[in-house]
Amino acid sequence: MKKTHWLRNTLITLIVCGLAGLIIAFIMFNANPGRTGVSSFVEFAFDGAAEGKAPNGYRFDLNDLTSDEVLSAALKEAGLDGKYTVDEIKANLQISGVYPKNIVEQMTKYESLLTGNAGKVNAVDYHATMYSVTLYNDFDKSIAHADLEQLLSAIMTEFRTKFEKTYSVFLAKDSLLDNLADYDYPQQLELLEGSVKRYTDFAKQMAEEHAEFLLNGEGFADIASKYETLSSSDLDRLSGLVTMNALSKDQDRIVSQYENQIKVLQIHLAELEQLAKDTEYLISQYNKDDIIYVSTAEALQQVSGNSTQTYDQLVAARQETENEIAEKNKELAQIQLKLSDITGKAQTAKTSTTESGEDSAEGTTETVTVSAEEREAQKAVVEKGIASAVTKLNKITDDFSAYLKAYSEREMNDSTVAITAVKYNAPKILSGAFLKQVVREAGPICVLGFIACMICLIVSRVKESKKKA
Amino acid sequence: MENKNPLPKENQQIQLVVNRPESEETTIDLGRVFHNMKVKSRIFAWVLVLCLVVGISVPLLLYQFQKTPLTVTSVVTLRYDVPAGKEGTLVTPDGADLDLNTVTSAPVLQKALENLTLSQPLTIEMIRNNLMVTRVLTEDSSRTQEILSGLADAKDTEVYNRLEEAKIEYQNRFIVSLSNSFTPDNEESRIRYELKDEELRILLNRILDAYNDTLVRQYADVRLPEDKLSLIDTEELDIPEVLDSLNTALNSMLTYCNEKPDAVKEYRSWQTGLTLNEWMESIRTIQSVSIDYLDAYVYARGIMRDRDTVALTYRYRIRTLQGDLDKVNENISKNREILKNYKNNEVYVSMQESDSARTTKMTTAYYNKLVLEQQEYYANAASLRTEIAETQNKLDRLSGSTKKAEIRDVESELEKAIASVKSLYESVRAHMTELFVSPLYTTYSEHSAPQGEAENFLKASSKKMIIFGVIGVVVACGLWFLAALAPEFRRNHKEYDDPKAKADGKEAAEA
Numbered sequence: 001m002k003k004t005h006w007l008r009n010t011l012i013t014l015i016v017c018g019l020a021g022l023i024i025a026f027i028m029f030n031a032n033p034g035r036t037g038v039s040s041f042v043e044f045a046f047d048g049a050a051e052g053k054a055p056n057g058y059r060f061d062l063n064d065l066t067s068d069e070v071l072s073a074a075l076k077e078a079g080l081d082g083k084y085t086v087d088e089i090k091a092n093l094q095i096s097g098v099y100p101k102n103i104v105e106q107m108t109k110y111e112s113l114l115t116g117n118a119g120k121v122n123a124v125d126y127h128a129t130m131y132s133v134t135l136y137n138d139f140d141k142s143i144a145h146a147d148l149e150q151l152l153s154a155i156m157t158e159f160r161t162k163f164e165k166t167y168s169v170f171l172a173k174d175s176l177l178d179n180l181a182d183y184d185y186p187q188q189l190e191l192l193e194g195s196v197k198r199y200t201d202f203a204k205q206m207a208e209e210h211a212e213f214l215l216n217g218e219g220f221a222d223i224a225s226k227y228e229t230l231s232s233s234d235l236d237r238l239s240g241l242v243t244m245n246a247l248s249k250d251q252d253r254i255v256s257q258y259e260n261q262i263k264v265l266q267i268h269l270a271e272l273e274q275l276a277k278d279t280e281y282l283i284s285q286y287n288k289d290d291i292i293y294v295s296t297a298e299a300l301q302q303v304s305g306n307s308t309q310t311y312d313q314l315v316a317a318r319q320e321t322e323n324e325i326a327e328k329n330k331e332l333a334q335i336q337l338k339l340s341d342i343t344g345k346a347q348t349a350k351t352s353t354t355e356s357g358e359d360s361a362e363g364t365t366e367t368v369t370v371s372a373e374e375r376e377a378q379k380a381v382v383e384k385g386i387a388s389a390v391t392k393l394n395k396i397t398d399d400f401s402a403y404l405k406a407y408s409e410r411e412m413n414d415s416t417v418a419i420t421a422v423k424y425n426a427p428k429i430l431s432g433a434f435l436k437q438v439v440r441e442a443g444p445i446c447v448l449g450f451i452a453c454m455i456c457l458i459v460s461r462v463k464e465s466k467k468k469a
Numbered sequence: 470m471e472n473k474n475p476l477p478k479e480n481q482q483i484q485l486v487v488n489r490p491e492s493e494e495t496t497i498d499l500g501r502v503f504h505n506m507k508v509k510s511r512i513f514a515w516v517l518v519l520c521l522v523v524g525i526s527v528p529l530l531l532y533q534f535q536k537t538p539l540t541v542t543s544v545v546t547l548r549y550d551v552p553a554g555k556e557g558t559l560v561t562p563d564g565a566d567l568d569l570n571t572v573t574s575a576p577v578l579q580k581a582l583e584n585l586t587l588s589q590p591l592t593i594e595m596i597r598n599n600l601m602v603t604r605v606l607t608e609d610s611s612r613t614q615e616i617l618s619g620l621a622d623a624k625d626t627e628v629y630n631r632l633e634e635a636k637i638e639y640q641n642r643f644i645v646s647l648s649n650s651f652t653p654d655n656e657e658s659r660i661r662y663e664l665k666d667e668e669l670r671i672l673l674n675r676i677l678d679a680y681n682d683t684l685v686r687q688y689a690d691v692r693l694p695e696d697k698l699s700l701i702d703t704e705e706l707d708i709p710e711v712l713d714s715l716n717t718a719l720n721s722m723l724t725y726c727n728e729k730p731d732a733v734k735e736y737r738s739w740q741t742g743l744t745l746n747e748w749m750e751s752i753r754t755i756q757s758v759s760i761d762y763l764d765a766y767v768y769a770r771g772i773m774r775d776r777d778t779v780a781l782t783y784r785y786r787i788r789t790l791q792g793d794l795d796k797v798n799e800n801i802s803k804n805r806e807i808l809k810n811y812k813n814n815e816v817y818v819s820m821q822e823s824d825s826a827r828t829t830k831m832t833t834a835y836y837n838k839l840v841l842e843q844q845e846y847y848a849n850a851a852s853l854r855t856e857i858a859e860t861q862n863k864l865d866r867l868s869g870s871t872k873k874a875e876i877r878d879v880e881s882e883l884e885k886a887i888a889s890v891k892s893l894y895e896s897v898r899a900h901m902t903e904l905f906v907s908p909l910y911t912t913y914s915e916h917s918a919p920q921g922e923a924e925n926f927l928k929a930s931s932k933k934m935i936i937f938g939v940i941g942v943v944v945a946c947g948l949w950f951l952a953a954l955a956p957e958f959r960r961n962h963k964e965y966d967d968p969k970a971k972a973d974g975k976e977a978a979e980a
Binding site for chain 2 (some may be wrong): 027034052058059060063067091094097098099101107108125126128131138162165166167168169170171172173176179182183184187190191192198202223235250252253254256257258259260261263264267268270271272274275278279281285286287289290307309310313314317404443444447450451455457458461462465
């Protein structure tokens with residue numbers, strides 16, 4: 001066979017095999033195509049994201065992305081709420097964190113003592129800060145490309161809104177202060193003080209965790225300071241007025257309340273003390289086992305039952321009872337003090353000199369008599385003071401809310417919760433997947449064709465050389 | 470003259486030639502072989518190419534049948550609070566050892582396969598056979614094991630005992646791997662099902678999500694506070710009874726909130742900005758300023774619609790409570806008797822190398838159970854006595870006669886109190902509902918994305934391709950040599966059979 005003929009025949013064979021392989025690959029690719037879908041990424045860049053913590057200090061996850069609330073809002077936004085259900089979308093939504101390739105090894109690696117790296121921190125608690133979100137079209141294969149993209153885009157937007165709301169820090173006004181005027185003066189002050197204490201604790205917590213945050217030159221520590229000033233000046237002054245003047249809308253009622261509370265607490269205390277005695281008796285009667293070691297030639301073994309456990313449980317029960325007694329005693333003392341304040345008994349100090357030359361004070365009591373008009377005037381002052389305190393409290397709380405809002409917006413915005421553009425992925429003829437399939441199907445066919453050509457060539461050359469010989 | 474009697478001369482060497490006409494002398498002229506090889510070089514160049522191509526293609530073909538199936542792996546980290554002292558170890562939320570078989574259990578795998586369409590018909594058993602769960606030792610345990618393994622070479626009994634007794638702890642994370650190539654349940658079957666790489670990852674992801682759901686369902690306490698308010702009927706119940714019911718509802722809410730772990734109590738709601746601790750403070754405040762305040766007024770003035778019925782209700786309640794108390798007291802005295810007469814085990818302890826021995830008592834499990842039971846009875850009795858005393862106190866406070874106007878005022882205040890308590894209840898309920906959908910209650914285990922990559926087929930086959938390619942070249946060269954050698958054998962054979970041919974051959978060679 002002439003060289004040119006052979007080359008031509010080989011080329012033809014290869015082309016035919018290649019085409020056959022291409023056709024087979026095309027048929028197989030279309031018979032079992034990959035899934036069509038749209039994908040996007042969400043990346044978290046706020047403080048604490050790498051530790052898995054949201055700006056409000058708590059763990060976060062992406063469960064909200066598949067929540068009914070987000071998906072139904074997204075369907076509505078995309079104008080597809082009449083066409084598809086939340087469950088259909090949920091089943092075709094896939095969320096996956098982006099992790100380094102060797103994350104399993106990183107998180108479970110152990111550095112042997114025998115290497116020089118034993119001091120290294122080996123266990124890594126890794127939290128993904130980037131997630132890929134894919135929506136497949138298995139719920140409706142005929143859905144338009146643009147609709148699918150719009151739907152995923154709407155889901156991501158709704159999710160971001162929900163995420164920012166859920167993981168931001170927020171403060172609502174205290175609803176207990178809504179009907180303050182319905183209560184008596186001591187109770188109004190009690191409610192106000194409780195409210196101020198709650199806000200102060202919250203502001204202090206924020207100041208401790210986010211000391212660097214400033215708005216118009218002020219931070220959370222300044223807010224806490226304002227609350228404390230309100231408490232120590234306005235509220236304490238009002239408390240003094242109310243208690244020292246025994247001011248009340250209905251003194252008998254309050255006295256009756258305190259007396260009954262004291263009675264109930266005393267009943268509780270009596271029973272708790274009895275219980276403490278009974279538990280103490282049980283503990284004293286209980287014989288805790290000796291700890292016995294059995295020694296043999298080879299080993300030393302401890303033999304014991306669970307008496308230590310039982311003993312510990314009894315002691316824990318006694319401890320709990322004693323804690324309760326302490327709490328009740330504290331409450332009792334507070335109410336007794338309130339009662340003694342409200343019954344209008346005032347104290348004056350009489351100074352006397354002791355042997356050492358130091359002053360000491362002895363308490364004497366005397367009843368202070370106030371006229372009805374003076375009492376009404378005092379009440380008016382208290383009411384005005386309380387109203388003013390409430391106004392100040394609301395003002396500080398509004399500022400606090402503004403600070404929290406600004407802090408949340410700083411931590412959670414478009415750049416700290418970033419969403420990439422939606423990308424459409426469909427199995428295409430020119431995609432890598434198809435090319436892989438072509439190589440897999442057409443490759444062996446081409447190789448077989450080439451081998452066949454080679455065999456033919458060799459046989460023909462052998463025949464030629466035999467003829468020549 | 471010819472010597473007819475040729476006798477050897479003295480010291481002459483004699484050469485003996487044995488001439489056997491049937492033997493052959495086979496000689497191969499290597500020069501001719503190489504000449505033949507040169508003649509056939511063109512053909513065998515193609516044979517070399519063919520053998521090389523076949524040699525390189527065989528491993529690629531074998532790869533299709535023998536490739537290592539893909540294995541995807543994920544690390545699962547447990548994310549819940551555990552009892553003190555068990556932090557960072559593999560335990561359940563209540564401190565017991567975590568059973569990792571749950572990952573491969575039927576309910577978990579069934580849930581994972583729900584609404585999942587795979588390209589192959591896989592069963593739960595097939596998936597379970599390909600799933601592997603591996604625990605991870607804590608650093609301390611790894612070090613202990615490393616040290617003891619090193620000492621074990623010494624073959625010391627004490628070391629072996631220490632190895633046995635060594636406390637091995639596992640981190641609060643474990644590795645889950647899922648391999649491709651699923652074998653049907655019938656082991657004799659040669660069929661192997663293989664999922665696509667992406668499907669395998671999705672399947673492992675679903676399995677671990679289902680595992681998390683199982684943990685949450687088993688251990689998360691998602692009870693909402695009991696609703697003790699909706700049944701308060703102000704028409705049916707008298708004023709003191711309504712106040713009692715409101716107090717009971719508030720106490721129930723306080724108990725509910727108090728039982729929660731600290732992490733739950735300190736969670737700050739994104740809707741209200743308040744924590745459960747702060748809601749508990751609000752409950753106590755309302756109890757004091759609203760309920761107790763109204764309670765004091767009602768009892769001080771004796772404001773109720775039917776004093777006799779209220780008194781009757783309290784007396785009946787006291788009687789019931791007293792009955793319960795009598796029962797508990799009876800149990801207490803019975804238990805006391807048993808504990809007094811109970812004989813615990815007596816153990817004799819003797820010292821080695823000594824004649825002395827002593828006895829000691831050891832408590833049995835039953836005895837310990839009785840003791841703890843007795844403590845519970847004491848607590849029950851105290852609680853019942855408290856309730857009896859409180860009810861007696863209310864009964865004693867019933868006095869005076871009521872005016873209708875006062876009842877109306879109190880009823881109006883009562884409605885406000887009920888509204889406040891209901892508002893509190895709704896707020897606590899909303900707070901807990903928000904908590905139940907937060908990661909604190911929905912994520913008990915977190916897993917990394919399933920990872921694993923199939924080895925590139927060229928990389929996996931490269932060694933074999935080189936080896937088989939070389940074998941192909943060697944085979945081609947061998948064939949070439951044999952092809953050049955074969956004519957020489959044929960020629961030698963011909964020349965022996967036909968000497969003339971040999972002579973011709975020789976002449977031809979000389980020519």
